[in-house]
Amino acid sequence: MAAAAAVYGGAMKGGKLGMEEARELQLNRIRITLSSKNVKNLEKVCADLVKGAKDKQLRVKGPVRIPTKVLHITTRKSPCGEGTNTWDRFEFRIHKRVIDLISSPDVVKQITSITIEPGVEVEVTIADV
Amino acid sequence: MGGGGRKPRNFATFRLFPRAGATDPNDRVFIRVDNNDYSVPGFGDDEPYDPSLFQTDAAADHFSPTSGPLPEHVRREILELGLPDDGYNYLHHLRELRPTAATASSSFVPNQTAPPLPLDVKAYDASRVRIASGKAEDELDEGRTMCKVATKTAPVRRIERAVDPDIARLLDETDVFHGGSEGEGLEEDFVIMANRAEGDEEADDEDEEMVGDVFLSDVEEDEELKDDEGEPKQRVRRLLDEQFDLLALEEYGDSDDDNDGGVRDAECELPTEVIDELKLFHNQNVSVTEEYRTPADFVRGKLDMSTTEDVNESANVIQKCAEYAERYLNETAEEEVVPVSESSDESEMWDCETIVSTYSNLDNHPGKIQTPGNPKKRRLPKVFPGETAIVDIIKLHGKEKLPVEYLPQSKRNSGKEKKAKPAEAPSAEKFKKEVHKETKEEKKERKAAVKEEKREARKAKKELKGMYKFETQKAQKVAAVTGPASIRLM
Numbered sequence: 001m002a003a004a005a006a007v008y009g010g011a012m013k014g015g016k017l018g019m020e021e022a023r024e025l026q027l028n029r030i031r032i033t034l035s036s037k038n039v040k041n042l043e044k045v046c047a048d049l050v051k052g053a054k055d056k057q058l059r060v061k062g063p064v065r066i067p068t069k070v071l072h073i074t075t076r077k078s079p080c081g082e083g084t085n086t087w088d089r090f091e092f093r094i095h096k097r098v099i100d101l102i103s104s105p106d107v108v109k110q111i112t113s114i115t116i117e118p119g120v121e122v123e124v125t126i127a128d129v
Numbered sequence: 130m131g132g133g134g135r136k137p138r139n140f141a142t143f144r145l146f147p148r149a150g151a152t153d154p155n156d157r158v159f160i161r162v163d164n165n166d167y168s169v170p171g172f173g174d175d176e177p178y179d180p181s182l183f184q185t186d187a188a189a190d191h192f193s194p195t196s197g198p199l200p201e202h203v204r205r206e207i208l209e210l211g212l213p214d215d216g217y218n219y220l221h222h223l224r225e226l227r228p229t230a231a232t233a234s235s236s237f238v239p240n241q242t243a244p245p246l247p248l249d250v251k252a253y254d255a256s257r258v259r260i261a262s263g264k265a266e267d268e269l270d271e272g273r274t275m276c277k278v279a280t281k282t283a284p285v286r287r288i289e290r291a292v293d294p295d296i297a298r299l300l301d302e303t304d305v306f307h308g309g310s311e312g313e314g315l316e317e318d319f320v321i322m323a324n325r326a327e328g329d330e331e332a333d334d335e336d337e338e339m340v341g342d343v344f345l346s347d348v349e350e351d352e353e354l355k356d357d358e359g360e361p362k363q364r365v366r367r368l369l370d371e372q373f374d375l376l377a378l379e380e381y382g383d384s385d386d387d388n389d390g391g392v393r394d395a396e397c398e399l400p401t402e403v404i405d406e407l408k409l410f411h412n413q414n415v416s417v418t419e420e421y422r423t424p425a426d427f428v429r430g431k432l433d434m435s436t437t438e439d440v441n442e443s444a445n446v447i448q449k450c451a452e453y454a455e456r457y458l459n460e461t462a463e464e465e466v467v468p469v470s471e472s473s474d475e476s477e478m479w480d481c482e483t484i485v486s487t488y489s490n491l492d493n494h495p496g497k498i499q500t501p502g503n504p505k506k507r508r509l510p511k512v513f514p515g516e517t518a519i520v521d522i523i524k525l526h527g528k529e530k531l532p533v534e535y536l537p538q539s540k541r542n543s544g545k546e547k548k549a550k551p552a553e554a555p556s557a558e559k560f561k562k563e564v565h566k567e568t569k570e571e572k573k574e575r576k577a578a579v580k581e582e583k584r585e586a587r588k589a590k591k592e593l594k595g596m597y598k599f600e601t602q603k604a605q606k607v608a609a610v611t612g613p614a615s616i617r618l619m
Contacts (some may be wrong), residue, residue, distance in 0.1 A: 028169070078609050083602075105172050109159065112145065116155055124159065126169045127140035 026104040032112070033123040034063075035096045041117040046097050048115035053101050056111075061100035069094045102129065138165045143172055322407065325366040371404075527572065529579050536575060 032049065036042040046063040053060045071092040076085065101108060105126055112122055143159040159172050199207075199218055212219045246252055424443040485495075526533040 026170070080609075083605060083609060105169050109172065112159075113157070116145065116157060118155070122145040122157075123142060123162070124144070124172075125140050125142045126172065127167075 026106075027102055027129050028105060029127045029129055030101045030103060030105070030108050031125040031127075032099045032101065032108070033096065033125070034099070034120055035094055035123075036120040037093060037095070038119050039095050041120050042095050042097060045115055045117050045120050045122075046099065049099055049111060052111040052115060053099075053103070056103070056107055058101050058103040058107065063097040063099050066096035066098060068096070138163075139167050141165060141167045141169045141172070143169075318407075321366070325368075325371075327365050527575060529575065531575055531579065533571070533575070536578065 034042055034045055034049075036045075050060055050062060071094070073088075073090040073092070075088050075090070077088050078086065108124060108126075112124065116122065140163075141161060142163045144162045145157040146160050148156045148158050161172075198204075198216060203218060203220060204214060207219050208214050210219070210223075425447065428444045428447070523532045523535065525531060
């Protein structure tokens with residue numbers, strides 16, 4: 001697949017064959033997993049990543065929204081056992097998005113280093129194309 | 130599971146972690162999270178953690194800190210930043226600001242003011258200081274200021290103002306201020322008067338001149354001024370001169386500068402009476418070289434005073450002083466004279482309020498007047514009416530410590546004899562039995578009484594508790610949220 005991509009790239013741009021080829025040979029499948037408690041930040045980061053990747057003409061598979069995991073914590077309100085049994089219901093939501101790219105790792109590094117909000121966790125998995 | 134159907138793990142997983150020891154939370158590094166054999170060239174898999182990867186031009190220098198002089202581009206950059214060019218690579222201490230989303234909006238760049246100076250250091254704005262060109266000219270070359278000279282010695286890119294521009298402006302204004310009034314000169318009253326009195330006494334003239342000179346040298350540093358002041362001093366200032374000045378001021382009002390009429394303003398503030406008084410004072414007493422004059426001298430006729438009333442008064446004063454002195458000398462043996470305030474007829478009539486008001490609370494402790502209460506009645510009669518034996522103390526017997534004598538329906542036995550003679554054994558036994566029985570009965574009664582009391586108390590307590598249960602429940606609810614756990618409400 002890498003060879004095919006190289007040939008294809010070579011057919012397209014004759015002059016800059018050397019450089020393009022070198023870069024394309026490094027293509028990997030990259031999966032970026034973003035997870036956060038905060039939906040707003042997460043969506044923003046997602047949008048920035050996708051936009052950045054599209055600017056660099058990479059193949060992007062748009063943010064896949066994994067169902068949010070909700071962790072519940074239900075505790076008695078009372079510090080002692082006395083009184084009417086009232087309960088507190090706390091919850092903790094984790095949102096997850098997955099973005100797939102096909103590019104070289106350097107590009108990905110650049111993109112991810114720029115667009116990061118606090119509270120968003122980024123995991124990058126690189127595999128062969 | 131087993132080794133057979135396992136898929137080949139050809140991937141590497143990295144996670145973004147904040148850099149250890151970095152203050153900026155957006156400064157993150159990719160760190161490998163899995164243990165596969167797959168290596169990714171671009172993600173720091175080959176090289177160890179290297180901060181130089183994030184710096185654009187210091188990559189080469191990072192690995193050769195002490196190898197010869199720094200490369201040209203590094204040196205240029207150091208100089209551009211304003212850091213000294215001494216062979217040390219200051220770029221290591223710098224970090225590039227990456228335009229991350231957070232930093233773009235929230236980066237704080239402090240303004241370029243000088244750090245506050247310690248109290249014992251003063252900063253002057255030397256940009257306007259004029260540097261002498263070496264020739265003894267009166268005209269100073271306006272062009273040669275400190276800044277221009279400085280630029281020739283070292284490249285100064287930006288002149289930092291040590292002093293606030295507002296303050297600098299004010300300082301400049303005050304300079305101009307002094308320059309304008311130097312000609313007129315602010316003089317004190319005594320200087321004026323000294324000048325006026327020049328004709329009368331030569332000694333005064335000398336003194337005042339000295340004083341005047343000293344004063345001038347303190348205030349103004351220009352030598353020209355002394356020459357200026359000398360001219361009006363040669364001519365004696367008379368009363369007429371001052372009157373003319375006052376008149377002139379009245380005529381032309383306050384249109385003059387405050388500085389110009391400095392002297393005249395000072396004079397005109399004083400009313401004429403005061404001026405006359407001062408003149409008198411001056412004529413009388415301001416004579417350092419002559420002998421000291423006391424009021425007595427004046428009495429005896431050595432005076433120049435125009436008014437005789439003052440003389441008489443002073444004479445009277447002397448007489449009075451002498452009288453008082455004599456009186457006190459004679460009266461030291463006697464008691465002290467207590468001043469008694471004269472009382473008119475009205476105040477001779479004393480009433481309660483005035484009398485009471487003369488008392489001091491140190492001795493007199495007023496209290497409220499109340500109806501006389503009954504004396505305290507004794508709760509227990511000390512001695513029962515039918516008692517033959519005199520018992521002063523209430524004795525507590527038994528386990529429950531109850532006053533046996535005063536319990537209801539108790540048969541007392543004043544004489545308990547445990548040691549009974551054997552001859553009287555049967556009677557003694559009988560007697561003993563009776564005593565015991567009585568005591569047993571007594572005990573029973575006593576115990577029953579105690580039990581009753583306790584039962585009653587328990588009942589009352591339960592009732593009380595139940596009465597306020599609702600309130601305590603409410604309070605408990607509140608305390609569960611706010612109060613500390615140590616408080617126990619129910």
